[in-house]
Amino acid sequence: MLSFVNDYSEGAHESILKRLLETNMEKLPGYGTDVYCETAKEKIRLACDCPNADIYFLVGGTQTNKVIISSLLASYQGVIAACTGHIGTHEAGAIEDTGHKVLELPQTQGKISASKLKEYLNDFYSDENHDHMVFPGMVYISYPTEYGTLYTKQELIDIHMVCSQFEIPLYIDGARLGYGLASEESDVTISDIAKFSDVFYIGGTKIGALCGEAVVFTKNNTPNHFVTLIKRQGALLAKGRLLGIQFDTLFTNNLYHEISKNAIQTANALKKGLQAKGYSFFLDSPTNQIFIIVENSQLEILKQKVAFSFWEKIDDTHTIIRFATSWATKMNEVNALINLL
Secondary structure, X not given: OEEOOOOOOOOOOHXXXXXXXXXXXXXXXXXXXXHHHHHHHHHHHHHHOOOOOEEEEEOOHHHHHXXXXXXXXXXXXXXXXXXXXXXXXXXXXXXXXXXXXXXXXXXXXOEOOHHHHHXXXXXXXXXXXXXXXXXXXXXXXXXXXXXXXXXOHHHHHHHHHHHHHOOOOEEEEOOOHHHHHHOOOOOOOHHHHHHOOOEEEEEOOOOOOOOOEEEEEOOOXXXXXXXXXXXXXXXXXXXXXXXHHHHHHHOOOOHHHHHHHHHHHHHHHHHHHHHHOOOEEOOOOOOOEEEEEEEHHHHHHHOOOEEOEEEEEOOOOEEEEEEEOOOOOOHHHHHHHHHHO
């Protein structure tokens, strides 16, 4: 059975496993106060060109989104996101569970635009009844988006400018950040992400780590008692060393960026093979997620030989499915999938 169902099917990069084994018997303090968490933070600050960044390590993406959003919002505020945004579609109502509403904006290939965002905010404050409504308190985007698409540097600048004008923070979900930065179509660097956001996270779970995300507050804007807020929501790992060691390894010798390239190279090979066989693409994703349209009869045959993600139905006879490559995908697996298709 071939597996292209997601980009976190494998365990961890061997360099991480080696470091975990080497440090296994060291007696270290807990909750992210160990030396490896500190050295990881310094390496991330250097990579982001953000020397004053506050950095915290959390276990997974949903926990990270929930903690950050609920910590930044006042009780009467909601978070603006694309209607296809991960926090509104695939997190089981985690944000709403904190008492905050996801305020949806229309999207184009998974992206919101600065013009639509500004229109939404202007319309809200020009409505004489806005005191009876959920206030927009922050903006959430992801890089890459749920569709594997990318914001350009100028699009990030424009969205950040609107957020600054209305004095609300811009939060970037970087679960697949490495894959976005590694894409040949990206004109964005990790320092750009830091510069044009108020907080973002560097995804580890999907890019070489067993688990873990690195939260980066970029503007001296960390909420008061943030560690307490993390713990209150059950997201503070006692053995914080496990996260620190992993990110310390990922940000040594550019490992994070180097292993991200593999997902793009294998995805490009898969796309080329699919194009040669005449498959129709739902959209052109420049990263590691590939969306194709297949007949339902073919879908049932594929399920017997390859693991993939259902995305959505097109009509009664066609379905969009997703193949995802990762840091660990091998080219012979790509070739086997192409031959199968």
